[in-house]
Amino acid sequence: MTFLLLFFSLVAGAHEDEFDAQDRLMTPGEFRLIDQNGVSQSLSYYNNYRLVLLVGYATCAGNSELPSDFEAEIAKREKSRDLKLLYINPKPETRESVVKAAGARRPILMDDTQSISRSFGLRTSGDFVLIDMKSLREISRGSLKNPACLKSIFTSQPQCDLTSAQGWIENLMAKFSPSRCSLDVKDPVTYTYTKEVSPVLAKHCVSCHSNEDFGDFTSFEKAAGWSAMIRHVLRTGFMPPGGRDFYQGHFTTDMDSESRRILLEWTETGATRGPGEDRLATLAKSGKFAPRESFHKAPDLVFKQKKKHIIPATGYLEYQYEKIAGPISEDIYFWGLDIKLNGRVAHHANLFISKVPITSALLKEKGDGSHVIPKHKSRKKKSDQHGDFSLVDESILMTAAKGSTRGTFLRKGLAYLIPKGSYLAIEYHYTPSGRVEENQAIVELFTYKNAKRENLRPIRRMTLRRDRFEIPPHEANFTIQLSAKIENDITVLGFKPHMHYRGRSVKIEAVYPDGRAQILLSVPYYQMKSQPSHVLKDGIFLPAGTVLRTEHIYDNSAQNPQNPDPTQTVPSGSQTYSDEMHLPRVYYVDGQFEGGMMRPKNRRHVGFEEDL
Amino acid sequence: MKLLIVVLLFAGITATARPMVPRELVDVDGQNHALYDSKSKATVLIAFGASCPMLRKMVPLIEDLAIKYRPKGVRFFYVASTLQDTPAELLKERNEYKLTIPLLLDKDQNVLADTGMQATTETVLIDSTTRERKYRGAITDRFTYEVQKSGRSTDHLSVALDEFLAGREVKTKQTNALGCKITTKKSLR
Numbered sequence: 001m002t003f004l005l006l007f008f009s010l011v012a013g014a015h016e017d018e019f020d021a022q023d024r025l026m027t028p029g030e031f032r033l034i035d036q037n038g039v040s041q042s043l044s045y046y047n048n049y050r051l052v053l054l055v056g057y058a059t060c061a062g063n064s065e066l067p068s069d070f071e072a073e074i075a076k077r078e079k080s081r082d083l084k085l086l087y088i089n090p091k092p093e094t095r096e097s098v099v100k101a102a103g104a105r106r107p108i109l110m111d112d113t114q115s116i117s118r119s120f121g122l123r124t125s126g127d128f129v130l131i132d133m134k135s136l137r138e139i140s141r142g143s144l145k146n147p148a149c150l151k152s153i154f155t156s157q158p159q160c161d162l163t164s165a166q167g168w169i170e171n172l173m174a175k176f177s178p179s180r181c182s183l184d185v186k187d188p189v190t191y192t193y194t195k196e197v198s199p200v201l202a203k204h205c206v207s208c209h210s211n212e213d214f215g216d217f218t219s220f221e222k223a224a225g226w227s228a229m230i231r232h233v234l235r236t237g238f239m240p241p242g243g244r245d246f247y248q249g250h251f252t253t254d255m256d257s258e259s260r261r262i263l264l265e266w267t268e269t270g271a272t273r274g275p276g277e278d279r280l281a282t283l284a285k286s287g288k289f290a291p292r293e294s295f296h297k298a299p300d301l302v303f304k305q306k307k308k309h310i311i312p313a314t315g316y317l318e319y320q321y322e323k324i325a326g327p328i329s330e331d332i333y334f335w336g337l338d339i340k341l342n343g344r345v346a347h348h349a350n351l352f353i354s355k356v357p358i359t360s361a362l363l364k365e366k367g368d369g370s371h372v373i374p375k376h377k378s379r380k381k382k383s384d385q386h387g388d389f390s391l392v393d394e395s396i397l398m399t400a401a402k403g404s405t406r407g408t409f410l411r412k413g414l415a416y417l418i419p420k421g422s423y424l425a426i427e428y429h430y431t432p433s434g435r436v437e438e439n440q441a442i443v444e445l446f447t448y449k450n451a452k453r454e455n456l457r458p459i460r461r462m463t464l465r466r467d468r469f470e471i472p473p474h475e476a477n478f479t480i481q482l483s484a485k486i487e488n489d490i491t492v493l494g495f496k497p498h499m500h501y502r503g504r505s506v507k508i509e510a511v512y513p514d515g516r517a518q519i520l521l522s523v524p525y526y527q528m529k530s531q532p533s534h535v536l537k538d539g540i541f542l543p544a545g546t547v548l549r550t551e552h553i554y555d556n557s558a559q560n561p562q563n564p565d566p567t568q569t570v571p572s573g574s575q576t577y578s579d580e581m582h583l584p585r586v587y588y589v590d591g592q593f594e595g596g597m598m599r600p601k602n603r604r605h606v607g608f609e610e611d612l
Numbered sequence: 613m614k615l616l617i618v619v620l621l622f623a624g625i626t627a628t629a630r631p632m633v634p635r636e637l638v639d640v641d642g643q644n645h646a647l648y649d650s651k652s653k654a655t656v657l658i659a660f661g662a663s664c665p666m667l668r669k670m671v672p673l674i675e676d677l678a679i680k681y682r683p684k685g686v687r688f689f690y691v692a693s694t695l696q697d698t699p700a701e702l703l704k705e706r707n708e709y710k711l712t713i714p715l716l717l718d719k720d721q722n723v724l725a726d727t728g729m730q731a732t733t734e735t736v737l738i739d740s741t742t743r744e745r746k747y748r749g750a751i752t753d754r755f756t757y758e759v760q761k762s763g764r765s766t767d768h769l770s771v772a773l774d775e776f777l778a779g780r781e782v783k784t785k786q787t788n789a790l791g792c793k794i795t796t797k798k799s800l801r
Contacts, residue, residue, distance in 0.1 A: 017630040019745050022786060023728050029788070136788055212663045212701070215792075224800060225696020228793035270801030314672050434668040435709050561756045 025137040028119040032237035033109035036098040040524035045559050046084040047133045054129045056122035057087035059101035060181030090117035090183050112257040114185050115264040124180050188265035192274025193220045197266045200259045210289035219281035224271040231267035242532045243525030250537040299444035308440040311345045317430045324443050326423030333415040336446030338407040339400040342439040350427040352396040409599040415456040457589045464550050466582035471570040476557035483549045490542050490588045493597035494535040495521045498583040500576040501528045501562040504555040513545040539593050550584040631743035632726050637716040640703040652740045653685035661694035661732040662705040664792035671709050678713050690715040693724035721797050733791030737772050747772035749787030
């Protein structure tokens with residue numbers, strides 16, 4: 001019998017080569033979660049360590065801390081980049097309770113959908129998986145409760161093996177008996193596309209994912225085909241775009257953990273269709289996902305860019321500036337703005353108001369022949385150890401970007417203003433798409449024609465602009481914190497923070513005159529490739545005397561996957577590859593304002609769930 | 613008996629080669645292609661799918677690799693195993709991005725299962741004679757989802773091809789490829 005078993009195992013083995021053997025040990029791989037301190041953490045960020053140890057964690061009684069000997073050994077190995085310990089907490093516990101129980105020192109990643117813990121097989125506190133970071137393969141798994149398994153972490157043995165024991169572990173084990181508790185990781189629910197999934201896609205995804213440029217999710221066949229990628233982008237935090245911390249504040253594009261959980265569990269349980277009509281497909285066939293024209297009446301003013309831009313298939317392109325209109329003959333108050341452009345190549349396009357004609361003389365030449373964005377008028381200039389900064393009003397009306405908004409439709413009574421005598425222009429940053437492309441933008445305005453000017457509330461955009469800073473090579477945590485006092489009552493309606501490829505996170509906080517502090521916006525996973533506007537569901541009133549505090553963190557290390565070159569010193573400037581910017585932009589209106597900024601039926605912000 | 617067991621175990625552990633199954637696939641123009649032609653030295657397969665921004669950005673690089681290595685006896689094929697792409701959509705993608713490498717249809721995902729590719733842009737280098745995999749993974753580490761790196765990078769496929777064509781062992785056999793994840797039929801209910 002033994003012989004037969006071995007023979008069969010030999011036959012099976014003969015059909016498995018080293019690639020197959022590696023596949024068998026493959027872990028679920030990359031993921032991204034926010035820890036108890038609001039910091040975004042990803043597995044791949046630690047690929048400069050030999051090993052990562054994932055440990056299931058929950059604040060059950062008596063189990064909040066691991067033994068100090070264990071911590072000391074881990075700390076030693078973390079210092080030498082041998083091993084990084086990451087705790088994962090899939091229990092629905094608040095961050096505050098985790099900080100209270102376990103402190104803030106060691107990151108505990110909050111797995112709000114339970115998808116990460118389940119895929120790595122973490123079911124009980126103390127369950128661990130040891131991952132080789134070069135191959136992303138599993139080396140061992142077990143429980144810290146089991147001394148043999150604990151040893152396997154430090155000896156990197158593939159099984160829990162007592163023979164290669166180390167003295168300190170035995171001493172440790174003598175006093176180490178943590179209580180274990182269930183992490184309450186639930187089995188995935190078999191959601192169906194027709195019942196639960198298509199409404200989530202309609203609400204959060206298809207306003208972009210309805211065409212061939214971004215992947216089309218507007219039918220069961222398409223969505224199921226993309227399901228592995230849907231799962232991947234949700235687990236890695238690439239989607240939903242913007243990298244905002246949903247734990248802080250209420251925004252129009254919030255995607256709650258329930259919606260993410262439905263999509264993840266659907267992909268996990270075989271992406272089933274379910275009975276009934278494919279209503280998303282029906283909507284698509286009826287033209288609902290066609291360009292904006294079907295949702296709004298014809299624009300009142302249309303400006304077409306005169307010069308057509310040809311964008312090559314590959315290479316790196318300098319910023320380009322194009323006049324769109326002007327001088328404007330009378331003040332234009334408008335509530336709607338749409339830009340039609342080639343989204344495949346327009347990495348971003350800033351539509352801005354200029355008081356002078358857009359000519360080459362306006363664009364300040366840098367030494368290397370590149371251009372600097374026209375300076376904004378400074379209100380008040382301050383200085384600190386890094387250089388000057390100022391609270392400025394911005395002239396940019398809208399930033400159209402890849403995968404981001406191309407239209408803005410304001411709530412009734414709110415208006416943008418283009419003053420008489422000024423010019424409209426676009427600053428382009430193109431990134432080639434792999435084939436030769438053309439771009440010739442069309443700007444459409446929906447104006448207030450008969451409204452009384454005094455009844456309109458102009459939207460303003462301000463920022464705490466920082467100039468003259470320099471990020472050293474390989475610096476992983478370059479932090480700029482600024483603050484400025486708001487002199488008049490305002491209502492904040494939204495944010496559009498801006499950095500370049502070294503940008504890691506943004507936080508904007510209000511400290512009210514009574515001393516109370518409130519985080520208005522937290523973007524722990526800033527991504528250069530997608531910089532949506534973060535629009536508040538309801539405006540936040542800041543009385544005069546409130547201090548606006550901002551924190552931007554830059555990561556110029558090789559661990560930042562966005563970083564084009566960690567060996568470079570990065571100065572402040574406009575070039576995305578070589579320079580950095582510090583612009584924590586804030587949309588606001590003067591005085592008090594009830595409600596949010598956008599029209600309820602703004603296609604780019606609401607989605608199509610009402611149509612289902 | 614014990615000796616026999618040891619010998620069998622050893623034989624099982626050292627069995628390292630699993631040849632790819634010989635297959636003939638149809639391209640988007642309806643032409644048949646035998647994947648592993650013994651007249652050539654190597655076959656390079658690249659997992660393909662429509663609407664994948666990262667793959668689109670890499671197309672010029674991939675096409676250049678084919679131009680460089682074809683004269684050295686290397687055949688290149690894009691393999692579309694994506695469930696969501698129709699032949700018409702793939703044909704449109706082929707025409708829009710001016711692909712010269714044949715774009716093969718793998719709707720049954722046999723090649724995907726055989727090679728173990730998981731995402732578009734992932735590549736497999738196969739010895740045409742033995743049909744064994746020599747390299748699997750990323751074409752280059754120059755591209756990530758976020759950005760095209762301007763600093764130092766490794767073009768993994770070129771390195772593997774140069775080593776293989778020079779008769780040397782491919783040192784780095786596997787890397788992790790980024791791209792658009794491919795849903796497998798077996799993962800669906």
